[in-house]
Amino acid sequence: xxxxxxxxxxxxxxxxxxxxxxxxxxxxxxxxxxxxxxxxxxxxxxxxxxxxxxxxxxxxxxxxxxxxxxxxxxxxxxxxxxxxxxxxxxxxxxxxxxxxxxxxxxxxxxxxxxx
Numbered sequence: 001x002x003x004x005x006x007x008x009x010x011x012x013x014x015x016x017x018x019x020x021x022x023x024x025x026x027x028x029x030x031x032x033x034x035x036x037x038x039x040x041x042x043x044x045x046x047x048x049x050x051x052x053x054x055x056x057x058x059x060x061x062x063x064x065x066x067x068x069x070x071x072x073x074x075x076x077x078x079x080x081x082x083x084x085x086x087x088x089x090x091x092x093x094x095x096x097x098x099x100x101x102x103x104x105x106x107x108x109x110x111x112x113x114x115x
Contacts, residue, residue, distance in 0.1 A: 003059065003072075005071070008028045008029075010093075014081075020081050021084060026096075027086060028087050032083060033056075033069065033080060034080045034083060035055065036050050036051065036063075057069055062078075
């Protein structure tokens with residue numbers, strides 16, 4: 001495992017239930033790749049407070065309870081589509097990766113709230 005949570009790349013495969021991404025799409029991933037999606041925080045869009053704990057990008061355990069997450073420097077990573085962000089096609093992947101460290105990945109799907 002090599003730590004790394006600022007991940008940018010290109011979709012190479014999608015599961016049957018994936019609806020928002022296609023092979024070839026440029027995408028980014030933040031510091032976690034899944035959550036239970038059943039608890040109150042998850043249902044409220046606050047997956048970072050998942051009662052079971054979010055599945056971290058690295059040094060975590062997948063929802064199957066046994067598969068380790070290997071980090072952003074691994075060859076491949078499996079991410080639930082709810083935790084993937086579409087990147088602009090004209091943004092180089094190496095320039096996009098540093099943006100994914102807490103900054104733009106905290107609000108989900110553009111849910112910005114002015115305070």
